[in-house]
Amino acid sequence: MEGFLANLLNGLSWGMLLFLISIGLTTIFGVMGVLNFAHGSLFMLGAYLCMQFVRWVGSFWIGLLLGPPIVAVLSILLERFLLRPLYSRDVSFQLLLTFGVMLFLDDGVRLIWGAAYHVVNPPQILAGVIQLFSQSYPVYRLFLVILGPLVGIALWAFFSFTRWGKILRAAAMDRQMAEIVGVRVPMMYTAVFGFGAWLAALGGALAAPHQSVGPAMGERIIIESFIVVVIGGMGSFPGAFAGALILGMLNSFGTTFLPDVQMALPYILLAVILLTRPRGLFGGEA
Amino acid sequence: MNSLLRGHVLPASLILLALMAAPLFLSMYGVIVLTEILTMSLFALSFNLLFGYTGLLSFGQAGFFGAGSYFAVLTLIHGPDSLWAAMAAAFIGSAVLAVVIGWFCVRLDEIYFAILTLGFGMMLFTIAHNWRSVTGGSDGLGNFTLPELNLFGWGVNLFNPINFYFLVLLITALGALLLFRVVNSPFGLLLRGTRENSLRVSFVGANVRAVRLFAFILAGALAGLAGALFAFFNRIASPEMLHWSFSGKAVLMTILGGSGVYLGPAVGAAIFFVLEHVITAYTTNWMIFLGGILVVLVLAFPKGVLGSLLGLLTRRWKGPKP
Numbered sequence: 001m002e003g004f005l006a007n008l009l010n011g012l013s014w015g016m017l018l019f020l021i022s023i024g025l026t027t028i029f030g031v032m033g034v035l036n037f038a039h040g041s042l043f044m045l046g047a048y049l050c051m052q053f054v055r056w057v058g059s060f061w062i063g064l065l066l067g068p069p070i071v072a073v074l075s076i077l078l079e080r081f082l083l084r085p086l087y088s089r090d091v092s093f094q095l096l097l098t099f100g101v102m103l104f105l106d107d108g109v110r111l112i113w114g115a116a117y118h119v120v121n122p123p124q125i126l127a128g129v130i131q132l133f134s135q136s137y138p139v140y141r142l143f144l145v146i147l148g149p150l151v152g153i154a155l156w157a158f159f160s161f162t163r164w165g166k167i168l169r170a171a172a173m174d175r176q177m178a179e180i181v182g183v184r185v186p187m188m189y190t191a192v193f194g195f196g197a198w199l200a201a202l203g204g205a206l207a208a209p210h211q212s213v214g215p216a217m218g219e220r221i222i223i224e225s226f227i228v229v230v231i232g233g234m235g236s237f238p239g240a241f242a243g244a245l246i247l248g249m250l251n252s253f254g255t256t257f258l259p260d261v262q263m264a265l266p267y268i269l270l271a272v273i274l275l276t277r278p279r280g281l282f283g284g285e286a
Numbered sequence: 287m288n289s290l291l292r293g294h295v296l297p298a299s300l301i302l303l304a305l306m307a308a309p310l311f312l313s314m315y316g317v318i319v320l321t322e323i324l325t326m327s328l329f330a331l332s333f334n335l336l337f338g339y340t341g342l343l344s345f346g347q348a349g350f351f352g353a354g355s356y357f358a359v360l361t362l363i364h365g366p367d368s369l370w371a372a373m374a375a376a377f378i379g380s381a382v383l384a385v386v387i388g389w390f391c392v393r394l395d396e397i398y399f400a401i402l403t404l405g406f407g408m409m410l411f412t413i414a415h416n417w418r419s420v421t422g423g424s425d426g427l428g429n430f431t432l433p434e435l436n437l438f439g440w441g442v443n444l445f446n447p448i449n450f451y452f453l454v455l456l457i458t459a460l461g462a463l464l465l466f467r468v469v470n471s472p473f474g475l476l477l478r479g480t481r482e483n484s485l486r487v488s489f490v491g492a493n494v495r496a497v498r499l500f501a502f503i504l505a506g507a508l509a510g511l512a513g514a515l516f517a518f519f520n521r522i523a524s525p526e527m528l529h530w531s532f533s534g535k536a537v538l539m540t541i542l543g544g545s546g547v548y549l550g551p552a553v554g555a556a557i558f559f560v561l562e563h564v565i566t567a568y569t570t571n572w573m574i575f576l577g578g579i580l581v582v583l584v585l586a587f588p589k590g591v592l593g594s595l596l597g598l599l600t601r602r603w604k605g606p607k608p
Contacts (some may be wrong), residue, residue, distance in 0.1 A: 035397045085585060091396050092343040096541060097584045104577030111571045223408060225532070226401050234397075240522065263416055267409035271390060274402065278393060 005133060007252045013141040015248020016148025020203030022228040022240040023155060026234025031172040033091065034083065037098035040222025041105035045071050047205025047213045048113055050122050054080055060123040060209065068201035075197030077103030079190050102218070110215045122209035123196045140209055141160065147206070152241055159237065168192065171256045172235065227266045231273040233283025242281055294466070301549075305455055309448050319563075321451045323556050325515045326539065328458045330551030331465055332508035333536035338545035339469050340394075340501045342479030343400045346407025347509050347536050349387075353410055354380045354510025354526030355517035359427045359489070360420070367433045369444075373514050380510020381503050383410075388502035392495050395484070396495030404530055411528040454515050462510050466548060468504065477501055509536075529590070538576060541583055544590025553592045 025039050036042075046067050053063030078101060086094050121127065122140040129136040159165035171178040171185055182233050204217075211217065228247050232239025247266055254262035273280065305324075329351050338343045354377050361375040387406045389401055393407040409513070414421045421427060434441035435453060444450045449501035468474055476497050484494045517523040526532060535558070536551075543554025565572040587594050 029397075033358070035400070048314055082581060082585065089588070090341075090401075091339075092337070093584050093588060095343060095400055096537065097399065097581060099537070100580030100584060101575045102577070103534075103573045104579065107571045107573035107577065111574060219531075223404070230405075257289060260416060263412040264409055267405050267412065270402075270405045271409075274390060274394075 003256065006137065007256055008249075009132075009137060009141055009145060011221035011249040011252035012148070012245070013144040013248075014251055015142050015212065016149035017203050017207050018221070018247055019148055019224055019226055019241055019244035020151060020206070021200045022225045022232070022244050023152070023237065024203075025225055025279045026229045026235055026237070026240045027168075028193055028196040029229065031168055032189050034094045034193075035091075035098070035226075036096060036193075036196070037222065038078075038101040038105060039098075039196070039200050039225065040220075041102045042071050042075060042200040042218075043073075043204040043207070043221055044109060044215070044218030045170040046201025047104060048109055048204075049215050050111075050205035050208045051118050054120055054208075058151040063208070064202070064205045065078075067116065067205045068198045070202075072194040072198035076190055076194040082194070083120075084189075092277070100193060102222075106215060106218060113215075115215055117212040117214040119212055120208040126209075144206060144210065152265035156237060159236070174220070179266065224266060227270050229280075231270060233280025233282055236280065236282035239280055239282030290388075296477060298466075302459060305459075306452075309451060314447055317447050317451050319517060319559060321447065321454050324451075324454045325457045325512055325519060325558050326535070326555040326558070327552035328461045328512035328515070329509055330536045330539040330555050331462055331471050332505045332512065333533075334540045334545055334551045335465055335469065335477075335501055335505045335508075336367070337537075337540060338550070339474065339477045339481065340498060342395060342498065342502075343537075344391075344403040344505075345530055345533050345537070346387075346403030346405070347505070348530065348532035349403075349407030349410040349511040349528050350380045350384060350506040351513035351516070351532065351536075352414060352523070353383055354513030355523035355527055356414060356421060356427065357510065358514035359430055359517050359523040361434070362430045363427070369433060369435045369453075369518070372518075373511060374511045376514035377507050379512070381507035383510075384503040384506025385499075388499045388506070392498040392502055404533070407528065407530055407533055411525055411530070414525040414528050421523075421525070424525060426522050428524075430521075432518055432521065436587070454519070457511060461511060462552070465504075465508065469546075469548065473497070473500075475491060532572035541580060541592075542590055544593030544596075546589055547592045547596060550590050550592045556588060557591060 021039060021043050025036060026032055028036050028039075034213055047069035049070055050060070050063030054060055054064060082097060082101070083094065083238065086097060108254075122138075126140045126143050128139055130139050130142065131137075159169060167178070167183055170181075171183055175185055207217070224247055225244075226241060228243035231246065232241070232243030246269070250265045250269065251262070254265045258265070277283070299565070305320075308320060312320065321489070323465035332350075333347045334343060336344045336347070358372040358376040361372040362369075363372060365375070387403075391402045393408065394402060415424055417494070419422075434442050435444055435449075436442075442449050442453075444453065469477065476487065476492055480494050480497055488494050513523075513527060516527065539554035539558045540551040541554070542557050543552065544550030547553075561575070562572060565575050583590065589597060
């Protein structure tokens, strides 16, 4: 029972980080039809920037506040000058461009900060462990478990009730129609891309005290978040949430109970879901 | 043989002759580099059957490449001590894998196909990485000796790099010929048809999934064969060969050379190696250049180096279009 609770919380905290990066990925895909290979690198960049701010000013909160907007600005430039000329071309070329950006960023990070792993300490208030049912548990992970659903609810409310959210959903459904009724779709694309990047970098900054910061962290999470987005249904919000939870749980419980095949579990799940529901759990009928 | 093929016999023979004569002019190091380029050319050509001709961007081609290397090495360790048997095992084994994986993947296209192939490629990587008792885990399988190649009863010693070069040239040329015949056959036309408009192809009565699956199997089998050669070359089969970053190499080579020209990926493989050697002489961070080059190519030269050059030449010869 004790092991079960620890597994549950570990799975939830990893799942929440996956969720943050996956919603950005799925929103960008849903609205723009672009699959962003570099999304994991933006996540990683968020973690590194947060680490850098911690070094400079010694405050995790400053890193959390200032890092993600820098990544968002970079991504806005990326969308405006590199991605925008490709919308009229085959989707493969958009994927290839973001693949190139990913190689560039991953190695760029290695060039600036070196190949070593770095440790970021959680802020004072979230440091240490807490007693839960006679078991000690890191406070920071609990913080992630609580924060994830809050962010999810905030985003859901944004998409459901605000004017901007409705415009976004309208443009995702029918770009041409949205343009006809006066939505400035190109500008909106840029905003969506920047917003998705901000979410990814926020996830990265939050992940910095949760795991070690290293040049491989982007590569690991991009594969898992691709799987999250596909099994949840591409472009689907609740899908990303469910997918991230499932993958987080597979990760934690798999490591405990099936250590030999744990690494293969996400791919097996991917195959099963695609066989039974080709458009994902929340993707509607194909 | 139709007229389309006839026009290609002369350039193909010239290229083949030049490659056969190359060891006369190259240093031993040059021969070794050319061997690796040829191996990777076969890998990139197999990828381009899917990408350039069928319109399917696969990010899991290294899965078959690496699986082929393991099949070949496992045959050498546990099975008959014959290179032909090892290569046959790589070809057939990868083809069988491609039947199973392709059956899932060809149901979807575009971005879904890219993610699915990425996922299945990584699944194969995980198997190679974790199934220690069979694959040797992260160390890979290196404890094998390369037997002599039985050429009509005559044993060829492959520890001589020049002999090994000719083996790789033979296999790559045969693979390239097979691919060339396929893409210029009526079936190849069907492949390009599904790339342009799969709906219309199905309207004329073709089974789009079956067409794509066949291309997937052929690409997988040839990638496996290239993987076998690569394992012989490096004397090891290791999990990195199945990793998606290795699949990315095939993608990069193809984009570099040009996906629209038959030999584009091979030219891309050569450029890739030259660039890698030149840049890594100055810095270890060569991926940053590679990423930058890919971005520039995608934006400004989507036809790749060979494609852009050929386009320039034809415009010269035929004059500007009216």
